Amino acid sequence: xxxxxxxxxxxxxxxxxxxDYVFDSVGTVISKQRVVEKQPKTAEDWDRIRVGxxxxxxxxxxxxxxxxxxxxxxxxNSSGPxxxxxxxxxxxxxxxxxxxxxxxxxxxxxNVGLQVxxxxxxxxxxxxxxxxxxxxxxxxxxxxxxxxxxxxxxLKKLDRRLQELYGVHADRTRKPGMDGK
Numbered sequence: 367x368x369x370x371x372x373x374x375x376x377x378x379x380x381x382x383x384x385x386d387y388v389f390d391s392v393g394t395v396i397s398k399q400r401v402v403e404k405q406p407k408t409a410e411d412w413d414r415i416r417v418g419x420x421x422x423x424x425x426x427x428x429x430x431x432x433x434x435x436x437x438x439x440x441x442x443n444s445s446g447p448x449x450x451x452x453x454x455x456x457x458x459x460x461x462x463x464x465x466x467x468x469x470x471x472x473x474x475x476x477n478v479g480l481q482v483x484x485x486x487x488x489x490x491x492x493x494x495x496x497x498x499x500x501x502x503x504x505x506x507x508x509x510x511x512x513x514x515x516x517x518x519x520x521l522k523k524l525d526r527r528l529q530e531l532y533g534v535h536a537d538r539t540r541k542p543g544m545d546g547k
Contacts, residue, residue, distance in 0.1 A: 381421070419486060441453050450516065
C-alpha cells in the first residue's frame with residue numbers, strides 16, 4: 367500500500383471528521399432560556415453515527431501504513447524554546463523506538479469505532495455518551511504521546527494542584543472524606 371497523505375492530513379481530513387459524528391451525536395446545550403438534550407432520534411441520525419464508527423474502525427488501520435507524519439515543509443509547532451509540539455522527525459523516532467506502543471494507540475482508536483458500531487446496532491443512547499468519553503481518551507492518549515507530550519507534565523501539575531485545593535483528581539474523583547462525610 368502506498369499512502370496518499372501524511373498522518374496529520376489523514377487525521378484532519380478523515381479520522382477527526384469521523385469522530386465528530388460520534389462526539390456531536392449526544393450532548394446538553396444550556397442557555398438562559400432552556401436546556402436542550404441532543405441525542406440521535408431518527409434513522410438518519412444513527413446512520414451518520416454508523417458512518418463515523420466505520421470510518422474510525424477501518425480508517426485507524428491506515429495509520430499502520432508507513433507514511434510521513436506531516437506534509438512536506440510542515441514541522442508542526444515545534445520550533446523555539448519549549449515547543450508545543452513534536453516535530454515529524456521526533457514523532458517518527460518515538461514510533462521507531464516503540465512500534466508496539468504506536469500499534470496499541472491505533473488499536474485503542476479502532477476499538478472505540480467497534481464499540482460505537484455495536485451501540486448503533488442496539489441504538490443505546492446512554493452507551494453513546496460513554497463511547498464519546500472513550501473516544502476522547504483514545505485520541506487524547508495518543509496525542510499526549512506523539513503530538514504534544516509536554517502537556518503530560520502540565521496535566522500532572524494541574525492534577526496535584528486540584529488535589530491540594532479541592533481533594534479532586536483531574537478525572538473528577540474525590541478523595542475520601544472531602545465531601546463532608
